[in-house]
Amino acid sequence: MIGALKLSSAQQAMLGRALIASSLDRHERDALLSCAVAVRYEPQDMLFYEHEKARYFYCLLSGYVRLFRGSDGREADISICEPGESFGEGLVLAGDGYNYSAQAMEHAILARFDIAQVKGLLREKPRIAGAIACSLSQHLLSTMDCLARDRMQTSPQRVAHYLLTHCTSEGTRASLRLPFQKSLLARKLGLAPEALSRAFSALRTSGVTVSGRAIAIEDVDLLRQV
Incomplete structure (x- = not known):
């Protein structure tokens, strides 16, 4: 301190x-x-x-x-x-x-x-x-x-919920930049780091793209279906 x-x-x-x-x-x-x-x-x-x-x-x-x-x-x-x-x-x-x-x-x-x-x-x-x-x-x-x-939620659903409640929408698309490392996001969501990686991989089919801390969402409505 x-x-x-x-x-x-x-x-x-x-x-x-x-x-x-x-x-x-x-x-x-x-x-x-x-x-x-x-x-x-x-x-x-x-x-x-x-x-x-x-x-x-x-x-x-x-x-x-x-x-x-x-x-x-x-x-x-x-x-x-x-x-x-x-x-x-x-x-x-x-x-x-x-x-x-x-x-x-x-x-x-x-x-x-x-x-x-x-x-x-x-x-x-x-x-x-x-x-x-x-x-x-x-x-x-x-x-x-x-x-x-x-x-009640699977790992991809927990990640999807976080993205939807923290993203900035631009029409049907949205984006956000994580304010911290992915390891801290995993802790926040109660996931092991490898479980978070698998969740992001699973969300690719729902239009989620991850590049470092930058996350792009191709279709917000599609992600909501998750």
């Missing part, structure tokens, strides 16, 4: 739009942001480990962070967090230790909130607790959607 810095105006504005703060009024939002500093991590840096005593929760400003659990030398990805997403905020309301590990997957800048300081705000500004509960509810809904897709 590279030192803690005061949040810039642009970073504060981004945090104000994040789910954890967007429902708060200006005074509540300013009070919440006063508990945060900006921290920078290099690729593969660990933010914290599972079972470690929790002092902070985070909101991602740039880059990507992997949340995972490990046991007996094996690891299971829980989520790949993108800019604007928060994690660990539930510890303000309950719990003492992290129940997963967090690792920066690229150069990442995060807002790091002091849990003890945020807890101290709740009696005077209880709507902050409501905003945290709202963020946790959204995490739950997203997790349920992810679990359902993992159980």
